[in-house]
Amino acid sequence: MNIKPTISWADFEKIDIRTGTIIDCQPFPKARNPSYILSVDFGELGVLKSSAQITDLYELEDLKGMQVIAVVNFEPKQIANIKSQCLVMGVYTKKGVSVLTPSIGCPNGLQVG
Secondary structure, eight states: OOOOOOOOHHHHHTOOEEEEEEEEEEEOTTSSSSOEEEEEEOGGGOEEEEEEOOTTTOOHHHHTTOEEEEEOOSOOEEETTEEEOOEEOEEEETTEEEEOOOSSOOOTTOBOO
């Protein structure tokens, strides 16, 4: 297993990781790799879109209402015809990406740290 280079605590503090709830999910046929377009509610931060390559483990109907953990302060990234505004975090498994979720329900927009 390759470990990435060591970063400082100050580097970590720059990453804004928050809780959110998926309020809408759509197929994303224009993406190069199989993906969904997720709309995630982050409370006071508003609703942000994300392109998520999570089709191996999740059906659209499984995602609506799911709480997720996401990075919200990356620059928006143009992916096909949408701007992905956040990165929903997940773990790479042999079967696909498993989305990170809080173990208990949390208000949208709480910071992870």
